[in-house]
Amino acid sequence: MDLNLVRVFVAVAETRSLTAAAARLYVTQPAVSQALAKLRRDLDDPLFQRSGREMVPTPLALSVYPGFRDAIAGIDRTVDAVHRFDPASSQRLFRIALSELGEIGWIPAIHRAVAERAPGMRLEVVPMDVAELPEWLGRGSVDLAVTPAPVPGEFAQTVLKSQAYGVAVSQRHPLARGEVGLADYLAAEHVRVASDSGAANVDAALRRVAAPPPPRVSINHFAALPPLLAGRSGLVATVPDTIAAGWAESWRLVVRPLPFEMAPVDVRLYRRSTTQHAAALDWLFATVAGAIRGSSGQFGVIHGDAVAAG
Structure with missing residues (x-):
């Protein structure tokens, strides 16, 4: 089989687009279409079917993609080893x-x-x-x-x-003193940062003992969190503990352990x-x-x- 046809197949499978595949391979879109037509004849399968703007792979295409991808990657690495990536x-x-x-x-x-x-x-x-x-x-x-x-x-x-989480609160907050109990944690007014990609992990751990409380305030950026907590808002936030401890060096914040089990x-x-x-x-x-x-x-x-x- 012509190796160039395999490259075209892999590019289309990964981009789901003839135009994007052509751009990746530095060829024209008609050249991609011609190569794909030949490969369809060789494999006796349509391989890709258009759905809107996307080229959706057929079951056969999905089954042969991993082997074709690994073969191309192996060849490229071998060539790169000769030329040595600089x-x-x-x-x-x-x-x-x-x-x-x-x-x-x-x-x-x-x-x-x-x-x-x-x-x-x-x-x-x-x-x-x-x-x-x-x-x-x-x-x-x-x-x-x-x-x-x-x-x-x-x-x-x-x-x-590996990152542990903790409860960050103002030094004036009642939860700043002593151990944070689960009931007090659930009753507190929480602030949530929309961009926190670890929030799902916190919710999953909390669901083992209780339903996660709805946030009183939702914000978009972590940069707004320390001044919001350190003010007189009475809010709490569940955040990475080492990061919150760093904020506590310049903001009037304290960090308390979570009142529920959560692995780092x-x-x-x-x-x-x-x-x-x-x-x-x-x-x-x-x-x-x-x-x-x-x-x-x-x-x-x-x-x-x-x-x-x-």
């Missing part, structure tokens, strides 16, 4: 999906690590959407993703950190399953993992002063 000369753009906290805490370390060895490589941070991650990683819309949320699918991954959450780095630029992605995956593991995070940049914290 990060110093790379001009590639890579996209990393990060939550707001991930962007605040780790993008400085990631940028430093990449810029030291690959000064021409470009990075783009994509706002985290946990529900879309399987699609993004499966099609290659993003190259890497960092999240504590489990991502369904067969994606290469590695654990970066593993923060994982995921990589896309698509085949393009395998050697460069191998390098970036290892570099980002090392940068985050070696960083304590820059979460303290959300800090207060004597006026704002009061």
Whole structure:
């Protein structure tokens, strides 16, 4: 079988688009269509059927895709080993999906690590959407993703950190003194951050003993959380405890243990399953993992002063 036909098949399977596949392969869309027509004859199957703007794979296409993908990836890695990927000369753009906290805490370390060895490589941070991650990683819309949320699918991954959660409150709040009981926790007025990709883990742990209380206030950004808690709002928040402890150094906050059992959450780095630029992605995956593991995070940049914290 013509290897170029296999490349076309893999590109269409991953992008679900003839136009996007052509752009990835640096060929015209008619060339992709012609290659796909030949492959359909060779395999005696339509392989893809148009549904709206998407090329939906047939059962046969789904069954042969993993083998074709792995074959292309193996060939590309072999060729890359001969030519040796050189990060110093790379001009590639890579996209990393990060939550707001991930962007605040780790993008400085990631940028430093990449810029030291690959000064021409470009990075783009994509706002985290946990529900879309399987699609993004499966099609290659993003190259890497960092999240504590489990991502369904067969994606290469590695654990970066284990993160516990705690209850953050103002120093003036009644829950700031003594042990936080479950009844008091459930009765408190909670604030929830929409961009917290670990919130589902908290809810799952809490559901083992009680129904999660509805939030009194919902906000979009973690940056708004410390001043909201430190003021006279009477709100509480369930957040990563080490991050909240950092905020407590400059905001009038305290962090208390959760009143229910919750195992630390593993923060994982995921990589896309698509085949393009395998050697460069191998390098970036290892570099980002090392940068985050070696960083304590820059979460303290959300800090207060004597006026704002009061």
